[in-house]
Amino acid sequence: MAAFSYQYQPVLLDSMFFPNNSYKMGGFLDDPNFNTNCFSQFQEEQQQPIYHFPDISNQTPESSTLVDRSDSADPPAVTVTVTSPCSKKRKSRNTSSATSAHSKGTTETTAKKQKSKVELDEHKEGDPKPKNGKKEEKKASEEDGAATKGYIHVRARRGQATDSHSLAERVRREKISERMKTLQRLVPGCDKVTGKALMLDEIINYVQSLQNQVEFLSMKLASLNPIFFDFRMDLDGLMIQPETPSLSSITPQLPVIDTTPTPAISAPNNFPLMDPSANSMFLLQPGMSPAAYSPSSQDYVKVSSWDVEEQKRKLLISSGIGDNLCYFH
Amino acid sequence: MAYESGITPMNSSSSSLRLARTFLRSFSRIKSRRPTTAASRSAFELRRRSRRIKIAAYSSMARVAGPQRTWARALLFKLNTRARHRTSMRRRCSTMPSAYPDDHVGKLRRLVPGGDGMDVCTLLEETADYIHCLSAQVKVMNAIAHHLSKN
Numbered sequence: 421m422a423a424f425s426y427q428y429q430p431v432l433l434d435s436m437f438f439p440n441n442s443y444k445m446g447g448f449l450d451d452p453n454f455n456t457n458c459f460s461q462f463q464e465e466q467q468q469p470i471y472h473f474p475d476i477s478n479q480t481p482e483s484s485t486l487v488d489r490s491d492s493a494d495p496p497a498v499t500v501t502v503t504s505p506c507s508k509k510r511k512s513r514n515t516s517s518a519t520s521a522h523s524k525g526t527t528e529t530t531a532k533k534q535k536s537k538v539e540l541d542e543h544k545e546g547d548p549k550p551k552n553g554k555k556e557e558k559k560a561s562e563e564d565g566a567a568t569k570g571y572i573h574v575r576a577r578r579g580q581a582t583d584s585h586s587l588a589e590r591v592r593r594e595k596i597s598e599r600m601k602t603l604q605r606l607v608p609g610c611d612k613v614t615g616k617a618l619m620l621d622e623i624i625n626y627v628q629s630l631q632n633q634v635e636f637l638s639m640k641l642a643s644l645n646p647i648f649f650d651f652r653m654d655l656d657g658l659m660i661q662p663e664t665p666s667l668s669s670i671t672p673q674l675p676v677i678d679t680t681p682t683p684a685i686s687a688p689n690n691f692p693l694m695d696p697s698a699n700s701m702f703l704l705q706p707g708m709s710p711a712a713y714s715p716s717s718q719d720y721v722k723v724s725s726w727d728v729e730e731q732k733r734k735l736l737i738s739s740g741i742g743d744n745l746c747y748f749h
Numbered sequence: 750m751a752y753e754s755g756i757t758p759m760n761s762s763s764s765s766l767r768l769a770r771t772f773l774r775s776f777s778r779i780k781s782r783r784p785t786t787a788a789s790r791s792a793f794e795l796r797r798r799s800r801r802i803k804i805a806a807y808s809s810m811a812r813v814a815g816p817q818r819t820w821a822r823a824l825l826f827k828l829n830t831r832a833r834h835r836t837s838m839r840r841r842c843s844t845m846p847s848a849y850p851d852d853h854v855g856k857l858r859r860l861v862p863g864g865d866g867m868d869v870c871t872l873l874e875e876t877a878d879y880i881h882c883l884s885a886q887v888k889v890m891n892a893i894a895h896h897l898s899k900n
Contacts, residue, residue, distance in 0.1 A: 592870065599873035606880050620853035623876065627860045630883040634806055635799075637890035641776070642799035644897045 768813040768882070769889045775805035776893070804828055806890060810882045820875045823863020 580586070603623055604610045610622045779801050808828050811821035854872065858864035861876050 595870045596873065599870060599877065602877050603873060603880070606877055617853055620857065623880075624853065624856050624860060627857075627876065627880060627883070630880065630887055631860070633887050634883065634890065635803055637887065637894055638803035638806055639795075639799040640894045641802050641890065641897070642795055644894060 764813060765885050765889075768809060768885055769892075771809040771813055772806060772886070772889055773893070775809055776802060779805060806886055810886045814878065814882050818875065818878055819863045819867065819871070820861055820879045827862060 580590070600616060600619060604619060607623050607626045610619055610626075613619055613622055779798065807824055811818075811824040811828075814821040816822055854869060857872060857876060858867075861872065861879050864872050864875065867875065
């Protein structure tokens with residue numbers, strides 16, 4: 421019995437976690453040791469010298485019938501409806517193994533028991549109850565993510581393939597198209613083109629133009645302000661303002677839309693350190709700047725052409741900052 | 750609404766303000782480190798300062814985006830190592846052939862920092878976040894440049 425129960429677990433883990441795993445690689449990369457956790461979980465249970473499907477289908481007819489029943493129960497939506505019976509089975513298997521095989525590592529089995537308890541709680545109530553201890557909490561969150569993800573995404577319609585590889589591939593494609601939609605909302609001019617290749621072209625061009633613009637603006641800032649200017653003194657004055665003027669001070673004040681009133685920038689009392697000599701120094705600077713750009717005139721020309729593009733876009737999207745910043749996080 | 754993968758969107762204005770504040774702080778630090786006015790007019794000094802401002806811009810962007818973003822971590826790592834071993838990095842980059850394929854995804858991987866270890870889903874997500882932060886940074890820098898040229 422003990423041998424059988426230990427045989428059964430790799431089957432469960434393979435059939436349950438491999439597709440979910442391959443989905444979760446994409447979404448949960450924030451957690452850098454996610455892969456190692458999952459695979460350590462695998463390794464921990466594959467340390468027993470028993471391996472995959474063919475052995476078990478040969479040796480234990482019960483497990484094979486279980487798998488067959490769950491597969492043939494409802495062919496249209498196969499995958500995740502399997503999980504709740506599996507977890508219940510697993511708990512019973514775990515308890516039986518814990519009672520029968522006391523000579524095995526008890527800590528491992530207790531950990532499994534706790535985990536399966538957490539799973540059952542999730543299936544009953546819908547929200548995970550993290551136990552004490554970091555490891556179990558992490559595992560529970562992973563399984564919760566797997567379960568919810570499975571419930572949401574993996575649906576095979578009639579006539580579609582239901583093996584795990586095509587399900588994983590379908591989920592991956594759905595995810596990619598969703599991200600592409602997000603990017604399409606972000607990148608201006610990207611909603612007119614059709615096709616992923618053209619959209620990726622637009623995205624690449626936009627990122628390149630933004631990077632060029634950062635480079636150009638850093639050059640401009642380096643050339644603009646050679647005198648000492650203490651931002652730390654008036655940083656509070658600049659920042660502790662009501663929301664809308666400070667936001668409008670952040671917007672690029674292009675000369676086309678300068679007709680709109682901009683109270684924050686034109687207010688001179690933000691910068692009490694500025695004196696008339698400083699103003700004259702500043703007025704000297706634009707005369708100097710073309711000579712300063714002479715070693716890199718190509719960049720200047722490129723980015724100035726970009727500026728024309730930006731002006732056009734700003735004219736198109738007059739409320740650009742609200743649109744762009746609402747996605748910023 | 751943009752991401753369902755457990756990332757809560759922050760308050761947009763607060764993060765943009767944080768970006769502006771971080772960049773202004775490092776920018777003023779760069780400005781205060783400037784030695785003399787005579788040396789600052791040379792082209793070399795100008796280029797050096799513009800590079801410093803660019804590094805400050807990127808690092809403030811990455812710091813505001815937070816360490817849970819892959820591009821931010823990669824960017825900070827790149828900037829730190831480049832600042833430390835600038836010559837060796839340049840030599841290695843010049844001799845190393847480009848390891849990426851020349852399709853669209855390869856180009857995007859080369860553009861987004863830290864993009865060479867990701868799969869396509871993560872790459873697109875990180876690209877979206879990177880575009881947010883870059884556009885906000887461009888806005889901040891544009892506003893500062895406009896302000897300084899106006900006065």
